[in-house]
Amino acid sequence: MSQKIDSDHARFRHIVRGKIKQNLKKFITKGEMFGKKGKDVVSIPLPQIQIPRFRYGHKQTGGVGQGDGEVGDVLAPGQVEGEGAGQAGSDPSEHELEVELTIEELAEILGEELELPRIEPRGKHKLEAEKSRYTGIHRVGPESLRHFKRTYREALKRQIALGTYHRDRPVVVPIREDKRYRSWKVSWIPESNAVVIYMMDVSGSMGDEQKEMVRIESFWIDTWLQSQYAGMEVRYITHDAAAREVDRETFFRTRESGGTMISSAYKLCAEMIGADYPSGEWNIYPFHFSDGDNWSNDDTRNCLDILKTRIFPQVNQFGYGQVESPYGSGQFIKDLRESFSDEEKLVLSEIPDRDAIIRSIRDFLSKGR
């Protein structure tokens, strides 16, 4: 049903498109927001445009609260009304509940805000998995699935209504009609297989800032692809003059000091694909991040050759992101651009600073491949 609000809503979204980049940009570059290790929960703000007015800084005024605690006790960040709170208006009584977003929801929001297309998975849909979820409450079921709280509530309601509940002897005995059970649904979902292979140049010219940028970017790419493929595999390759496979931790931490031979990484990547991921059944996404400094022209030629013959035919998309560093020459992206100007599977993106990350993510993911 179309409503009167739709045009205002569209107008708002329209304004936000120009504005959202900044809001989301701020959000993304905040290093602390996505401690994905361990629990996979992140909370995110809604895009809001605030109309400027004369007002006080909230940090200077403080406020009044209610509850226990001594003078000097710290209030948790979420408990304090934010800057924009307290807008006067009409009188809708809203009751706030607390909620945190899961990674899936986060990816959904990311996709929506960046207008990312959903990826059309290739490969067979033959890999199917059974998935059952508890979705509702039934009146019959096995005792092991009895919902204690609901059952208790029903029994209490019945006893109060019948007048058999005594306050001084508050015994609640559920009978069969009171019992409630969890119920579940089974669904079959086609599972498509995907692997992301991250390659990073860890030679002396890549500093901490460059690595941090790669980390942020790969987190968001990971988040998006995870939302598109169940059970995605991720592999990490670092390289300087030689390439090796490493774990996630090492991938973002190590800093070598050697020279740079990009072909070593590409060779390893191609071997990996050949050995573990037959391309008919796998959606393969290699990403390579570097500062664009390669050892020699010979090696670059070697890279181009591996890409052309061994990697492109196998993968969905090959992403190359070039971060800017004070030492790198930035030549490699030019070489790639020259040699593969009409190669659809290659996506190139330059990332001069943190602010460019958001655009770069869109570069990589907006193809929907």
Place this chain on the structure above:
Amino acid sequence: MTLPRYLAELQQDIEGYAREFGLDFFDVIYEVLPYNTINMVAAYGGFPTRYPHWRFGMEYDRLSKSHAYGLAKIYEMVINNDPCYAYLLEGNSLVDQKTVMAHVYAHCDFFKNNIWFAETNRKMMNEMANHATRVRRYMSKHGVGDVEGFIDTCLSIENLIDIHSALIRRRPVKREDREEDKPQEREVARLPVQRRYLDPYVNPASFIEQQKQKLVEERKKAKRFPPQPERDTMLFLMEHAPLNRWQRDIMGIIREESYYFAPQAQTKIMNEGWAVYWHSTIMTQRALNDAEVIDFADHHSGVLGTRPGALNPYKIGVELFRYIEDKWNTGRFGKAYEECDDLERRHSWNKHLHEGRKKIFEVRRLHNDVTFIDEFLDPEFCYTQKLFGYGYNQRTNNWEITEREYNAVKQKLLFGLTNFGQPIIEVVDSNHANRGELLLVHRHEGVDLKLDWAQATMEALHRIWARPVLVKTVFGDKATVLRYDGQDHTAETVGKNT
């Protein structure tokens, strides 16, 4: 749409109970709406006929997202209008609908009887529709972008109104010029002469005349406009800023709506407290049946839940109303009680007055949040409700509890409520430095303005006034004049804080 039968019957009952308790309200028209429609209506501030603007879309975005992610849910909405409009959420359980209806009658009673609402337009539903028609007409004539842009500009200053103007007439009605109002004629200084016949030569008549002219001119310049500082900046700009007719009209619309909503912000705590007081009274003493007790208790406690860093107006309001009722039932007020320092006697003090109900009806008639808190929040209430003040600790980067002492907490609470917790800013001179610059003064109460916001607001003011805009305020103990000339912002420190 009228109420479905099962709700209509309940509504009759609830209305009956509300009247029985002495609530006095306009007729209430109920609408049962599905969640997306109620989100829309809420986004429009309760008026489905409101003018188009992106911020309603933004509000809708927020509401529907909070709904979708299960963050928050709108149970009910009431519009101050005669007849009152109330919106119910479709699919709420019966006990919720009953509670909401009881809640609604109390709100409506408050709208009708509280003195701060006396001047609000009771046909606002129609007025809003008229506003929308006018705004649409301007949009089709002058372009959506221009009109919307001007609305944005006006919204930046929508809080620069005189919230007490409903009750206090600040600007004297134009009166005839009285003798003492005329500026004293100052004589032109003449050079002293020894002999009278020399006077026409020492002080020639033409020169004296010229000097007189100059004095008159100067006096004109010195005359300030407005003569007294003007709190209603919007009105001042409407009357004196170089605006087109449609712009003036739009500013008038925004100002009118701002005045309409102001009392609701001014009485948030009381209004919600009053509504909670009555829904719980009506439900627990009349309308609730046995099977509903638990659901009611569950939802009611949800409404009154508190978080440490935010004051729940529902909670504090209803507690204070109950506290007042109890005091006036037992006679715990007046000189004898105040001066009694025997704790035991104080504790068991009871004069069996039973005037509590009467008192709270009187309170709901006469007070707003500021006077309500100021008059009735006492140390005992502060202590039993565990109120505290909190502030930001720059050193540790944390929000911390800063005080529990009664006076300090009350001061902080009142500060947050006075003028909606917003700075008081007045127009002082519309011809500052004799260059047609607009000078505003921030009445500094110990807290500085948020600088970046203030500057953005000054840009909006400049768009309206079309000449440089100055704001005199205080930053970090130093009197400062902010100036925006259409290109650059400057801030000039003018000596110590006074």
